[in-house]
Amino acid sequence: LSFLLFREKKRRRIAALTENMAVEGCSIGDWDGRWSHVQKFLERTGPFTHPDFEPSEETLQFLLETCKILVIGAGGLGCELLKNLALSGFRHIHVVDMDIIDVSNLNRQFLFRSKDVGRPKADVAAEFINQRVPGCNVVPHFKKIQDFDASFYRQFHITVCGLDSIIARRWINGMLLSLLSYEDGVLDPSSIIPLIDGGTEGFKGNARVILPGMTACIDCTLELYPPQITFPMCTIASMPRLPEHCIEYVRVLQWPKDKPFGDAVGLDGDNPEHVQWVFQESLKRAAEFNITGVTYRLTQGVVKRIIPAVASTNAVIAASCATEVFKIATSAYIPLNNYLVFNDVDGLYTYTFEAERKDNCTACSQVPQKLQFPPSAKLQEVLEYLTENASLQMKSPAITATLEGKNKTLYLQSIASIEERTRPNLCKTLKELGLADGQELAVADATTPQTVLFKLNFTSETCSIKQVQN
């Protein structure tokens, strides 16, 4: 509690200014010159425009009245995206975010104030934009992206993501791919919903344009997102060297054992009491090994897995993304093809390149996926392959197969009772489980809205365990 008081003291609220910020009584009607900055790009011919571009006053009307944009995320990138779109003429915007506002968001996510702490980000962001930009109609959804189905996503012209999770990105990528329709093997262009994706990490960021079914998708370039480096367990458990190792020990091993705040109470990085406890225990552990450097701030950073976010990087990336949304919605210019990298650690550096589609991409190619294992391999090995292979990087795959005419769950981690029931299968061999050569395995995972089908090919016993994707 004392930490919050500390913060409040420093935050001398200028109450008078807040009161003066009354809701403007202006009408939703536009005023003279409101869209003049935008109109020049819609109503004038130009030498560098998209081949499909035709100057017209109707394009602005399309933006204002018809074009529907979906923004995913209302955090650092999301707030910037909403502002950028609203000031570019977009009025029908939906925003999805499952988080509520925390006091640590306030210094960067500029649509939120301390009075909003505890409220859903999507709601507050929508309210702020709708009030500040008259006529703009942002519709908030305090939900997970997985709470919606295809009929929801299908209504949008363009989707823009400002997410901090690769899993979520892959999921939305999969969803948009599932909306594609083919006639006689030919992709119907009207079923394509472009996906503009932005990501930032400290002073680095990237913005990319994905045309599902046509250009490289998120999964095509999965290797660009290397798996997060975690510390080896033996280091954490018995051989710490860095202050981070000590903190991880307390977070991963000591907390579940000590249960300092009660039986089913999980460690919450936003709860200062939790963080304080981890900090104290980490100091003790560090003292045992003569390790210096454990601080409260470091503890918080490790517990929350914070990669520091920078307001200006979010601004740059969200701006690039919004520019692409504008180009695609209006055909004003040829869109980015298709990946922009930004880094301003040393000067400012950008690099633009065309990410290529992967021929055997698990998400967007029609190529059937293969699993190659000897029949004596244990199910555990298959599970490890699905999670550790760089092109798959599944989180907690659930594996089912059709055996004796029935759909049988071989292993599922996310529901405790089923996990317990199917756990013994991990130690059984594929042969023992009754699987046959050429059999199909259906794998479900958080990284994709659709089940991925794998064909199981038995290799000879002398083959090495390491797999070969086609």
Add this chain to the structure above:
Amino acid sequence: MLTPPLSSVEEQRLWGDHGQETLENAHVCLINATATGTEILKNLVLPGIGVFTLVDGHKVSGEDVGNNFFLTSSSIGKNRAQAATELLQELNSDVSGNFVEESPDKLLDNSPEFFHRFSLVIGVQLPESTYLRLGSVLWEAGVPFLICRTYGLIGYMRLIVKEHTVVESHPDNALEDLRLDQPFTELKHHVESYDLDNMEKKDHSHTPWIIVVAKYLEKWYSEHNSQLPKNYKEKEAFRKLIREGILTNENGTPEDEENFEEAIKNVNTALNPTKVPSATEDIFNAEQCENITSQSPSFWVIAHGVRDFVRNEGNGKLPVRGTIPDMIADSDKFIKLQNVYRDKAMKDAAVVSKHVEALLQSVGKPPESTSEQEIKLFCKNAAFLRVVRCSMSSLRFSACDSEMVLYLMLRSVDRFYQQHSRYPGVYNYQVEEDINKLKLCVNSLLQEYSLNVNVKDDYIHEFCRYGAAEPHTVAAFLGGSAAQEAIKIITHQFVPFNNTFLYNAMSQTSATFQL
């Protein structure tokens, strides 16, 4: 310390508490509250700039409100600086916002010293005559000047600063300072305390790779006339030598010794000769470093102190940095090794301190003029020091790639404004007729600077088409870019661009030139 951080500014973890402090003590002046201007300010107010002063003589127009998040339609007709300050101030109650309802030209006419008080001046959408005038005032006063502009789909920044020093440049891929080629005494002793041939397996597998490389280097020296492995062939042979040291089990198969694998992997970089990087040498040889006076900023005083160290106690080497990367090892071995480097770094920094003290005394300044903290930080970063100097020298052009053409077009548009008191193509009916007028400006510029360049008509048409528009997304891109450069200037951390930056939103490309 048990108290939690006072601020929830996440960026603080990137530039540290001392960086945050300089930010909170800074006073930035931003001229012209256009969309670009307010976006830049937003990105300074959010991380906690101490004070900002917004200077703008314009009244808010309907067009202004259309692309600017910090203006509302109820402020149409009011002074733009005042209107924007209210909504910017509201972002962060720890920041103080001021506004001046005056054009910069007026201020330059009546009281140019107004600008002397600022840590940094950012000029947005300024006509050429104004930024040239302002530039020379700020140059004389030693105040950094950042010029920013959004013109259609083009973003532009120019930095003008006499001398900007950076101690903490935070390079992305810095090489470690391990001194394996020239181990200091304490490191030698520590390495000697290990006897790899007579260790238990557990200890052998948890010996830090630095020790492993040091030991095998000794072996190599004895067989190679004390010469470091130099080329690829020799390094390969050295790696093989280390690999032969991996323990084997009773069947002769090698054990799993990750520390040895680490040693082998790091051979490439671990044996780099220790030397003073050229950028640091240049700093040592600079006139400001040589001639220390009572006015010298502490950067140069400490640099001189480090230089003295290098030429004496350091034997041509910088103070030891004192950090080692994490590696497979048991806690005890790692901490002991880390402490060897840390202690040496502290010793070296103390010697540098003595030099600095003597130096300060010689120019009549008290020893407290530079803190221990400062000196330690400087020593730790001695290999990464940078100095940036950007003048507003006469216009030069380099090879004509597409971004350079954009720069030329911006200058031509400036010239157009000078001649016609307006920008080309603002109204629809002007677009066609202004193309020829703008072309004349381009050609006169090319002639003046004797440039043998062909500027395609397409660019001239496009710049007329822009009609000096300031689309919000381009303003926002520049807002982020400029704010970050401003923070670099204020905190003296990370390296600012030098000195001209161009962003093309059509192609999503950018370029930096040194003009």
